[in-house]
Amino acid sequence: GDSVTQMEGPVTLSEEAFLTINCTYTATGYPSLFWYVQYPGEGLQLLLKATKADDKGSNKGFEATYRKETTSFHLEKGSVQVSDSAVYFCALTPDSWGKLQFGAGTQVVVTP
């Protein structure tokens, strides 16, 4: 079945550093790809998404490009802030029922 693989964390960075979180997927169809973020003590919220190959999703300085040839959707941010400390989940929709298939999540810790 469809699956999502994320790099393991925690990832610890200093403020203003460059962040990359790798995400690769396997899918039989042409899923949409998402990044959800979970701030401490909160539920998940959508960070960005892409619906087809070569689409770039962006939000709050984060970007990710849907790469069909490498089955990847890596998350990047050029200059992180302490407020970006959170757990980041890569996910895809395996079918048309709106269900989400999640990766294991990557904890990011940004220090001042």
Added chain:
Amino acid sequence: NAGVTQTPKFRVLKTGQSMTLLCAQDMNHEYMYWYRQDPGMGLRLIHYSVGEGTTAKGEVPDGYNVSRLKKQNFLLGLESAAPSQTSVYFCASSPDGGWSTEAFFGQGTRLTVV
């Protein structure tokens, strides 16, 4: 703007006890979902509903039951809790089941079964 509200936030159960988790959404969404979050495994789908009166099994449905008697509410039941059901449970809703539709999540219920 409440969004998706889960009740309770925390609960400790003894093995064999039963309980019901309540999820309420005020966005008039058709689709609702229950996920569990375990360390190193991300979120896994337990059950979902595509409209009032409907339910369907997800990836890990064993040991759980659900009901969607009203469009705004989605209940998750544990009939006989087991330590393996210790987890954080998240409810989510979406307006439809589209491939790119955003899901809205509640704040989670942390359940410990001892």
